[in-house]
Amino acid sequence: MSAIIVFQDVGKAFANGVQAVSGINLAVEEGDFITVVGPSGCGKSTILNMTAGLFQPSAGQVLYRGQPVTGINSRTGYMTQVDHLLPWRTVAGNIAVPLEIAGRGKKEIAGEVERLLALVGLVGFGASYPTQLSGGMRKRAALARLLAYDPETLLMDEPFGALDAQMRLTLQIQLKKLCRSLGKTVFFVTHDIDEAVALGDKCVVFTSRPGTIQQVITSSLPSERDLMTLRFNPAYAEECAQLWRILAPALEAQNSPQEA
Amino acid sequence: MSAIIVFQDVGKAFANGVQAVSGINLAVEEGDFITVVGPSGCGKSTILNMTAGLFQPSAGQVLYRGQPVTGINSRTGYMTQVDHLLPWRTVAGNIAVPLEIAGRGKKEIAGEVERLLALVGLVGFGASYPTQLSGGMRKRAALARLLAYDPETLLMDEPFGALDAQMRLTLQIQLKKLCRSLGKTVFFVTHDIDEAVALGDKCVVFTSRPGTIQQVITSSLPSERDLMTLRFNPAYAEECAQLWRILAPALEAQNSPQEA
Amino acid sequence: MVLVLQLALAVVLLTAWQFLSPALDMVFFISTPQAIAESFIGLARSGSLLFHAGITTLEAGLGFLLGGGAGMFAGVLLGRNKLLSDVLQPFLTAFYSLPKAALGPLFILWFGIGLNMKILLAATIVFFIVFLNTFRGVREVSPEQIAILRLMNAKERHLLTKVILPSAIVWVFAGLRLSVPYALIGAIVGEIIASNRGLGYLLSYSASRFDTAGTFAALGAIVILALILNKILDISERRLMPWRVSDAGREIVV
Amino acid sequence: MVLVLQLALAVVLLTAWQFLSPALDMVFFISTPQAIAESFIGLARSGSLLFHAGITTLEAGLGFLLGGGAGMFAGVLLGRNKLLSDVLQPFLTAFYSLPKAALGPLFILWFGIGLNMKILLAATIVFFIVFLNTFRGVREVSPEQIAILRLMNAKERHLLTKVILPSAIVWVFAGLRLSVPYALIGAIVGEIIASNRGLGYLLSYSASRFDTAGTFAALGAIVILALILNKILDISERRLMPWRVSDAGREIVV
């Protein structure tokens, strides 16, 4: 295994002076499933954005396969926090976008779209426009679009946040299976501590803004796990509790809510 | 206590023929904290939209204080699933909107905005534009805007979905306290089963689309609860587990993900 | 309902005109609807209205297509290329602000007094309006959506067809709608500059004979043409934006 | 960098003009930059350029303000009122598509041959362009945001100031930008119809004497005016949209 994404002393201060993250050092191995947790506004999305090459760090550098990321990094697929579906395309049309870009045939695209609609539970909504979907359905459409193309690294920013527990579990299982079988590297931001523990091979914990890496927890759970029954696994429960404890001090940080 | 919101045989079919909900009968008492759970796309947001009067049901009627809701119902405050902040206003400007509409003085508005920024942990970001915020920060700004005005009923569509566990807990506590002290009625949609149990006096469980009410669970927990320590409360754990079991069959419903 | 109100308004306006024009002693300058209608019918019967209107339509139509096409092209090109647009912007503004009629001699010199001159005059006017609106539309495209597509390895041509054009199309159509009358006006100015056929000819011929009814009949024909062209735009707009159609009837969901 | 390229382009164009004009035997029609510059400087020295330009600026400026203001007002009014706009739309299209020059006699009948007439002619042309763009802008306002504000008990006036205007302002400015040259053209057409001062007068005076250099000098003054007015628009646009400024330099975050 070799490091596919490397953060070297990465810091990012935005144009308006807000320091989002600073001093990030992290190496992501190929095939790793990395979950990222941390307080709201600590720079998790910023990290993903820099990995995708949407903007440059203001300090240090992000390496992808040893090369500094200087422009759009199209070897990554990015499921963003906000869905960014194209409003002028139907759900099927949106999912087809990466396939059309890849130059696939019409028939092939249609078949693939059908498969993906089924995968995310949107059968029958292929002809709907994004405005005609519920919030969770839009997220699932975005997920299907991400899965439609075949990047070696998946950047996922709270992909399952708007989904009900059942749907979330099903899609988690699908995602895990997919990644294992295709050897994808995944960088997965979540607010759900249980989800971070359940999915991650490693879990990166951020401090509050300016975000730094507080801790990297390597899961004691086997890489092959049965997510269905994980709820009843004592090791899992223990890791969740541990993560809770780590994140607790963040409550005292500058940015946290105060008594009104 | 008297019913403030009543759904009478409410059904909603959208213009494109999608039947979102059907046969909804529900009475919400004044001062109730109602949580709503159900699979993604089952019509939870639709229910809130109809309560706010954004559109009419296609069957039955929604009564608010005994009157059918026929237009915008401005006695409700609505924190929508997507934030809908005004991009041309700063965070402070956004929070000030309802106060300006209410015709408050400049000074008063400034003070109130400061207080609310502190409440949701956005001190120092008053002058930022929404595009300069993280996803969770935008949600918090929207929450502050909701709290800035004083509607008798709060409609909240996954208000804490994009927040980390700590922030979420803090805001839950604030919200609960606020509602208790001011006697607000709350209609609270969430995907988080634990949250639904933790906050709700009653929890309404929807089936998958077309959404119908599967069950209304009245909480056995006291109305005054310590959310901080709830995690360790066995009654709470039991109710969560029960809710999990109720929602499980939804997995088999037409809309659910299939094996790819 | 709308139609009834429109008819009522039209009747009121025309009646006022019919009676006020003689009352205020202005028949020489504004004629009366009745005389205009008679003149119009006379022109239509003789076939000369159709002939002249046909020529103007041809000129305005070709000018519209040419100018609109070039305007869209330039708008997209400059909208996507900041350096180019920064450099060219003052030059374009300069050319845009030249009164086209003052360029009459140049147009005649270069393109003669035939169809070409009128088509190009119309095209020049249309070009700038469509260009400016298209340009603004391309600039208003969400950079986020472009970034998302570039992550999917989209080339410029994919961006164009999948994001930029669909997103800018409202602007493009606003520009086209603005320029429909200007295409006609361009053709007519061209015909007035050098006329022996077309509605502009009819206009200046009638004007030089103090045939006010004829002048207004020609103006009426121009207006009818504009309304027809607008209708065509409406229809093509609706066809090109299916997602808007489903928008129209939709419930506002937040 | 941009400036350098602009200068280079200008030099290339002017040099080509300077040499091709005599070479192609077209001095009669397009003069040469040198002759134009001399004529321009002569006019400027004598003070008559400033005098005429001042009058045209006054007419175009007032016409722009009047037409732009009325256009925005009507655009917002009709944008917010579907019935009204449905009823009035064909009438507005009809008036819009009338060649304004053909209405010269009417303008004179009603507004005389003084400043008023020119201001109103410019205003009429500006009105429709600003109106149509404002209208479209108001129609493009997100109905969701309006619904959200109405839930907060917002009255129409709140919607207007807090949602509709900020959201439509890009469209309004696009319309204003489109109409700057038309304000000038309107004033100049008015001056050509009836005036003994203003750049339009200078234009037709030079043209009638085949003083091509003088004609182009007047055109140059018009262009310079347009560029100045555009610059003013740029500045006010940036001031009225502070959120855009912070947009310009921002990283694209998805």
Added chain:
Amino acid sequence: QQKVVFAFGSDGFLFLPYYVAVGAGYFEREGIKPELVVLNGGPLAMAAILSGDADVMGSGIHLNIEAQMRKQDVKAFAALVTHVPSQLIIQGDIAKKAGITEQTPIAERLKLLKGLRIGITGVGSSTDKFLRSMLNFVKIDPERDVTIVPMGTAAPLLAAFSQKRIDAYVFSSPTAETGRLKFGGATLVNLGSGEFEPLKDFLYNCLTARADWLKKNAETTRKIVRATTSALELIQKDPEAAQKAALPFFDKLDPALYKEAYRQSMSSYPLSPRIDEPGVEANYVFEEEAEGKRPNVDPKVLYTNDYIEPAKR
């Protein structure tokens, strides 16, 4: 039938000989199929023949001076109007108050203009020049003592006159008559009648073509000239027939107005299209006034009568 494209700088009675020639079938007789394009001003007509899209232009000879000054070789080859056809029309009440009659001496009449607002077609146009010539004659300063308002075309001018926004105007038929018959105007001076001495002989309107076109189309030119000659003769010798011949081109005009306009302008047309030196020279006077110096162009290059003699066979 040979097609010839005529480009006229304006429309109306200034081109009556052409319309008579068409209406009476003289062009047809010569085997010529004329096509008329009316342009928005003489300069544009000049551009039209220079672009090659039109063959013959009809306009004032001063355009030829300007063109020759700028090395464009165009030549006039037939005169259409040899006396100024314009009239000075004044608001009727002003004339009445001053007690103007046919007998009032010209100078008396012109003195009335002092302080008035006077409409012309455009600055630098012939109407402008004629007006200035008349004002100079009675020592009225055109810049200070009167307001000269260019009005472009007839309709705006008449609109302004009807509203008394202008007190007088200089225009040719039928705009002159319209002001008189419809808006209570009175003729102060009819230049065409020759009553204003300084403008008695003035080559006003002629047919012009590029020199190379003339050379290449000598025979065609002769035919055009022949047709024109016939028309000019008809106008003077049989006004009834000439009026009838041109009627189809003026059928939209009020018949009374048409008659009156014809009567008023008749005296402006020559009997022969021959171009005379004095008429050309009169144009130089104006050019000199406008430019401050005599144009450096030999009058001889402006025109040619070469195509006329043979026509008189």
